Amino acid sequence: MVAADGAGLLGLPFDETAARLAAAGIRPVHTAACWRVLYRDAPVAELPARLRTLFEAAGPSQLADPPIAARTDSRDGATTKYLLRLDDGQQIETVIMGYPGRFTACVSTQVGCAMGCVFCATGQMGFVRNLSAADIVAQVRFVARQLAARGERLRNVVLMGMGEPLHNYDAVMQALAVVSDPHGFGISPTRITVNTVGLVPGILRMAAERRPYSLGVSLHGSTEAERAALVPVSRRWPLADVLDACRAYCAETGRRIFFAWTLIDGVNDSPAHASRLAAQLVGIDAHVNLIELNPTPGYAGRGASRPAAETFRRVIQDAGIPCTIRQRRGVDVAAGCGQLRAERQPPARTAQAMR
Known part of the structure; x- marks a missing residue:
């Protein structure tokens, strides 16, 4: 852009x-x-x-929006997924999610992703390139215009689309400076969430720089081996190091961290998993968001049952930690958590090594 x-x-x-x-x-x-x-x-x-x-x-x-390569609306009308074409022909997915009284933009930060989370469609497609700050801002402007045409206003931005935001740190922070600036979109930093699978240097850098945005951290496993099997980058930044970085972040910023946990039947959905997670979050101002596994072509696992999710939540809450079972959005159009993948993507270039 x-x-x-x-x-x-x-x-x-x-x-x-x-x-x-x-x-x-x-x-x-x-x-x-x-x-x-x-x-x-x-x-x-x-x-x-x-x-x-x-x-x-x-x-x-x-001034022009990225061309729309495809648009898909969920059956309930609450979610719209757009496949947007960038100047170089690469494509990304951007999602508008409607909730009572508010709309949220789910924005991509990379074409593909290098993290390789086994149940994530973006991770399954591999890494192509980072988005520029302009590419990221263009998505927010696109969503704001789509909503304005319907007489609605964009209220929240989540960096939970394609890519790992902290793997593209500088461009992401530059873009968010525009998104949160009163001269720009004027979206409160507390309504902007940067979500990471646990890139420790990025978490510590956000803390040191006192970035005002909300931080989300995806865990998914309560032991090193369990997490590494689901989130391969955990072999580089082990769970213990991620949690230490989160404690440092809370101590430096005084802000709460939102931890995401995708519940997979027979893998990480037992009361024992919940108890270990609760014990590991001691000393962290935490809120746990439980996410039902959404289907992707490259992963055969199944989502946990609703009773298992309710039991998991109860264990976390009984430990004094706020816990929410996240409302599913856009699953029927592959716009849910972990489902974004540019199906019409041109052939990938050689992936850049993680810095």
């Missing part, structure tokens, strides 16, 4: 936009007007001539 000559304005933080304008001989006082055009759909005609020229040089993708 960024012009090849580096002239792109989409996805730049406010101060960097001002600096880009100044370098082009445009007074920084016009930065707010520039952002109104970029993120509030103000007419380009309100800009000074030199700034209009800068937009023209940056290319049409600065």
Whole structure:
């Protein structure tokens, strides 16, 4: 989404936009007007001539949405999944989820994913490339426009689409600076969730930089071997290290962490698993979200039964930890947790090694 000559304005933080304008001989006082055009759909005609020229040089993708390659609506009408085509032909999935009184955008941060979680469709497709900050911001703008056309407003953003956000840390944080800026989309940082499978350096960096966004951490296993079988990156950053990083994060920021646990029948859904998890979360301000396993082509496991999920929740709650069984969304259109995969994806390029 960024012009090849580096002239792109989409996805730049406010101060960097001002600096880009100044370098082009445009007074920084016009930065707010520039952002109104970029993120509030103000007419380009309100800009000074030199700034209009800068937009023209940056290319049409600065203002146009990514083309829709496919759209699928869930039967209940609450979820819409879009397959969006990027400038280089790669494709990503972006989801709008409707809840009573609010709408949430589920946004991708990579084309594919290098983490390889066995039950996740994105992990099964492998890693292709990182998204730029502009690619990420363009998804949020796309959703905001789709909702505005229906008279609705975007309220929450979750980075739980394709990819591992902390594997693309710099672009993600740059994009979120735009999404949360009052001049941009003005979405409160507390309504933005960055979800990770446990990249320890990224968790510690978020803490050290005092990033104001909510943090979600996917665990799925209560022993090292169990988790590594489901989340291969656990061999690089073991469960104990992830939990230590979470304790450091809470101590540094004073904020709660939302832990995700996908319940798989006969794998990690027993009361013993719940008891071990509760014991491991001692010293962490935690909320546990239980997720029923959603079907994907590359994994044969089954979701836990509802009684097993209720028992698991009860064990966690009895330990004094808030626990919720997450409401399933968009499963019938493969838009649920772990189901996003760009089926019409062009052939993948060689995957970049994890940094």
